[in-house]
Amino acid sequence: MHNQHRLSTYWTWLHRASAAGFLLLLWLGRFDWFPYFKGSAVSTKLFGVVFFTDPLAALEVMLASFRFNATLLIAAAILIALYAFLGRAFCAWFCPLGLLLELNAELRSWLNPFLRKHKTHMPAIAIPRNTKYVLLLVTLTLSLLTRLPVFQLLSPINIFTRAIIFGADASLLIVVAIVLLEYLTPRAWCISLCPLGAFYSLLGRWSPLRIQIDHEREKSGKMCGLCAHHCPIQIQVLEDHIKQGKSNVDDPECMRCGMCLDGCPRASLSLGIKLK
Secondary structure, three states, X not given: OHHHHHHHOHHHHHHHHHHHHHHHHHHHOOOOOOOOEEEOOOEEEEOOOEEEEXXXXXXXXXXXXXXXOHHHHHHHHHHHHHHHHHOOOHHHHOOHHHHHHHHHHHHHHHHHHHHHHOOOOOOOOOOOOOHHHHHHHHHHHHHHHHOOOHHHHXXXXXXXXXXXXXXXXXXXXXXXXXXXXXXXXXXXHHHHHOHHHHHHHHHOOOOOEEEXXXXXXXXXXXXXXXXXXXXXXXXXXXXXXXXXXXXXXXXXXXOOOOHHHHHOOOOOEEEEEOOO
């Protein structure tokens, strides 16, 4: 029973540890005695040599400045290639705000039994999933018109990371508002509102790294739907992929977090490379 419990949360704790480790490296980077990793959630320098820049940030800066910046593009190219292969993996494995919101969602789930006991429940407000693509287009357009990198200035990801590294300011209220919103709409930011998540979904649309489906294992028992139940961004793994006979989860919004793997009782899901 102990091993079963450990395996059932393996991927969940692995991606949480990765995001927490990334945040720790950013925090350590503020000190002079730690020269190995410097920067922010937008731009980092590894060992003082390798420079990474978020592709969306690079695009916004170039739109705002009306200038093609080769250095910035080269720094972004590494991550463009990485997320073209990994898909939207940044959101689960590195995003500091994603980690906070995942833990917040767990707290929300702990409240549900208490509320049911008192014959009430959490409200649920639906926000269209495609809203984030509209917001992505809006922020890029505003960057072009205002000559400012709009999303980078207002991004709750950057605000939360900056608060952890350098201390909080009034802008942290944006993060607080998103956390509270998620008690009305679970994972609203990641599912429906984040322009960066939309950008990485587009960038990784043809990513070869996907959740693979073993249909022989699926046939060994009743289809339970626990994979979809465990998915933090509500991808219908059973209805839209397994029952459709697909060999893998091809939804571009998949974060490769592995939580559906943790929830699968027959281990019929795995993370691997899509083969023809």
